[in-house]
Amino acid sequence: MPTVVPLFEAKRFAVHDGPGVRTVLFVKGCPLRCRWCHNPEGQQSQPELAYYEHKCRQCGECVAVCPQGAHAMADGRHVFNRAACIGCGACEEVCLGRALKLMGRPVTVEQARQIVLEDCEFYADGGGVTLSGGEPLLYPDFCAELFTRLKADGIHCALDTCGAVGWECFERVLPHTDMFLYDVKHADQARHCQYTGLSNRQIVENLKRLAQCGVPVEIRIPVIPGFNDDPVSVRALGLLLHGLPSIVAVRLLPYHQAHSKYEAIGCPDHMPDADTPTPARMAAIAAQLAESSGQTLR
Numbered sequence: 001m002p003t004v005v006p007l008f009e010a011k012r013f014a015v016h017d018g019p020g021v022r023t024v025l026f027v028k029g030c031p032l033r034c035r036w037c038h039n040p041e042g043q044q045s046q047p048e049l050a051y052y053e054h055k056c057r058q059c060g061e062c063v064a065v066c067p068q069g070a071h072a073m074a075d076g077r078h079v080f081n082r083a084a085c086i087g088c089g090a091c092e093e094v095c096l097g098r099a100l101k102l103m104g105r106p107v108t109v110e111q112a113r114q115i116v117l118e119d120c121e122f123y124a125d126g127g128g129v130t131l132s133g134g135e136p137l138l139y140p141d142f143c144a145e146l147f148t149r150l151k152a153d154g155i156h157c158a159l160d161t162c163g164a165v166g167w168e169c170f171e172r173v174l175p176h177t178d179m180f181l182y183d184v185k186h187a188d189q190a191r192h193c194q195y196t197g198l199s200n201r202q203i204v205e206n207l208k209r210l211a212q213c214g215v216p217v218e219i220r221i222p223v224i225p226g227f228n229d230d231p232v233s234v235r236a237l238g239l240l241l242h243g244l245p246s247i248v249a250v251r252l253l254p255y256h257q258a259h260s261k262y263e264a265i266g267c268p269d270h271m272p273d274a275d276t277p278t279p280a281r282m283a284a285i286a287a288q289l290a291e292s293s294g295q296t297l298r
């Protein structure tokens with residue numbers, strides 16, 4: 001029985017998800033529920049149908065193919081009953097307007113490898129594959145198997161994690177992983193829990209252990225207005241990272257709204273009603289973080 005994971009996107013020619021040009025595979029399923037999540041389609045592990053109403057041509061093609069009767073036409077307008085959908089994907093195939101997209105198709109290790117190999121001519125400058133999500137370490141066997149095969153193909157393998165998994169998941173992939181991208185959100189446990197649904201205790205413990213393992217780690221911090229962009233929070237994050245070995249860089253990611261994605265998958269939107277931090281604000285936070293952490297900001 002091959003190891004299979006739900007994949008919701010394969011992003012090609014990515015340049016901000018590890019070194020060089022990369023293919024990023026996004027798997028579905030995540031233990032966190034960050035309020036600012038800009039990939040809400042990656043949170044649940046089961047398939048979900050995204051419906052982009054503005055793209056709908058009102059053709060009604062989806063009505064005939066749905067085994068659940070989830071699509072209907074009423075007064076010439078398409079109506080989607082999300083509660084009836086079982087995520088089979090049949091309607092996506094007939095939707096010429098691309099208004100329907102199934103998030104979370106099962107892929108085997110070999111299918112994922114083939115997706116990555118299609119781009120291998122672009123990896124010459126140190127690029128490769130990055131597994132992201134969602135949380136790829138919910139599927140440690142898949143990650144380890146895929147990386148084992150891709151490393152045999154000579155491809156650089158990076159893994160983007162939120163860190164909220166058992167240490168045994170890291171142990172499973174460590175021998176096969178060239179680099180980790182590690183998301184850190186807040187140093188304060190209570191505040192972390194309030195905004196992500198989980199304490200940061202396991203995340204911090206795993207980071208400290210991982211930093212001792214000799215594999216390069218890039219820290220990624222989403223800068224969320226009103227959550228972690230104040231001087232006290234920035235300094236606490238800096239002190240958390242201070243002195244950790246194996247940290248090759250710290251990257252700040254400015255908050256962006258993603259309301260349309262929440263709408264497309266019909267899930268409640270808890271994103272902060274805030275603007276994207278300006279470049280000047282990001283630079284000021286980066287300077288403060290560089291000083292308190294002693295790490296290199298990118």
Ligand code: SF4
Nearest residue numbers: 066085086088089091
């Ligand atoms: S994914 Fe399948 S069940 Fe869901 S609406 Fe489309 S055809 Fe119907």
Ligand code: SF4
Nearest residue numbers: 056057059060062095
């Ligand atoms: S097939 Fe697509 S474009 Fe046509 S009615 Fe259904 S959702 Fe709209």
